[in-house]
Amino acid sequence: MNKKTFISLFQENHYIVDLKGRTKEAILNELLEPLKQNHVVNNSDLLLETLKKRETLGSTGLGKEVAIPHCRSLAISELVIVVGRSGKGVDWNAIDKKSVRLLFLIVAPPQEKQNIYLPVLGKICEMIRINKIRKKLFKTDNYQDFVRIIEEAL
Amino acid sequence: MNNSQLEMLVHYQDIDLMMKEAEEVEKTLGFHIEGCEKLQKAKDELEQNLKPRYLNIYKRLSTRYKRPIVPVQEDTCLGCFAKLPTYYTVRARDDKEMYTCENCGRILYWMS
Numbered sequence: 217m218n219k220k221t222f223i224s225l226f227q228e229n230h231y232i233v234d235l236k237g238r239t240k241e242a243i244l245n246e247l248l249e250p251l252k253q254n255h256v257v258n259n260s261d262l263l264l265e266t267l268k269k270r271e272t273l274g275s276t277g278l279g280k281e282v283a284i285p286h287c288r289s290l291a292i293s294e295l296v297i298v299v300g301r302s303g304k305g306v307d308w309n310a311i312d313k314k315s316v317r318l319l320f321l322i323v324a325p326p327q328e329k330q331n332i333y334l335p336v337l338g339k340i341c342e343m344i345r346i347n348k349i350r351k352k353l354f355k356t357d358n359y360q361d362f363v364r365i366i367e368e369a370l
Numbered sequence: 371m372n373n374s375q376l377e378m379l380v381h382y383q384d385i386d387l388m389m390k391e392a393e394e395v396e397k398t399l400g401f402h403i404e405g406c407e408k409l410q411k412a413k414d415e416l417e418q419n420l421k422p423r424y425l426n427i428y429k430r431l432s433t434r435y436k437r438p439i440v441p442v443q444e445d446t447c448l449g450c451f452a453k454l455p456t457y458y459t460v461r462a463r464d465d466k467e468m469y470t471c472e473n474c475g476r477i478l479y480w481m482s
Contacts, residue, residue: 269408273405327440
């Protein structure tokens with residue numbers, strides 16, 4: 217997967233500057249909202265259920281105030297990413313017990329043409345490991361800067 | 371096929387695949403993943419609500435294929451990539467029956 221393909225997965229209408237929810241379910245619902253509005257998801261309730269079930273296997277809170285809720289589901293026809301920032305932070309039962317301020321929702325169908333689900337997941341993890349990049353992503357409040365930071369990180 | 375039954379079956383497959391992935395991790399990396407029991411419970415609940423006929427078809431197919439339910443895109447079964455007959459696409463819109471691929475037998479799921 218090249219840089220251009222990776223960046224093209226982050227769309228402006230899939231970037232939420234201020235998540236309002238205080239619970240895991242509310243946040244997941246908010247993250248699914250752009251997918252519902254843009255008719256990307258076939259059945260959002262089904263997708264929400266699958267995401268909740270994925271959380272029972274272990275929290276997707278990676279620590280350092282970042283979470284990557286993800287799942288594969290037939291409710292969606294192509295891989296999409298939704299990014300959300302939570303100013304106050306939300307309890308995600310993360311590995312380091314810290315609340316989460318930055319979330320990357322990744323959903324993909326069980327089979328995709330390019331098979332980029334795991335590479336995308338890996339690339340995001342790699343990116344947020346860098347302190348400088350993570351701090352910049354926490355601070356930024358617009359899509360253009362967000363993309364610029366990602367480009368810089370790759 | 372009743373649409374809610376198909377949706378339930380799709381959810382059943384999503385959980386099933388998640389559990390299989392977790393089992394693979396357990397086998398390859400050698401550590402136990404907690405939470406599989408909860409997923410099994412969710413699967414059992416779905417089984418109670420699914421019609422036995424549909425569940426049996428799913429289970430029979432799952433012995434042959436990793437993913438018994440596959441999406442249809444551009445009138446093509448994404449399991450075997452066979453082009454579906456035109457009348458299939460028209461009939462499938464009424465959501466009354468379960469449709470399987472004539473070529474591979476997988477359950478078809480139309481993305482609306």
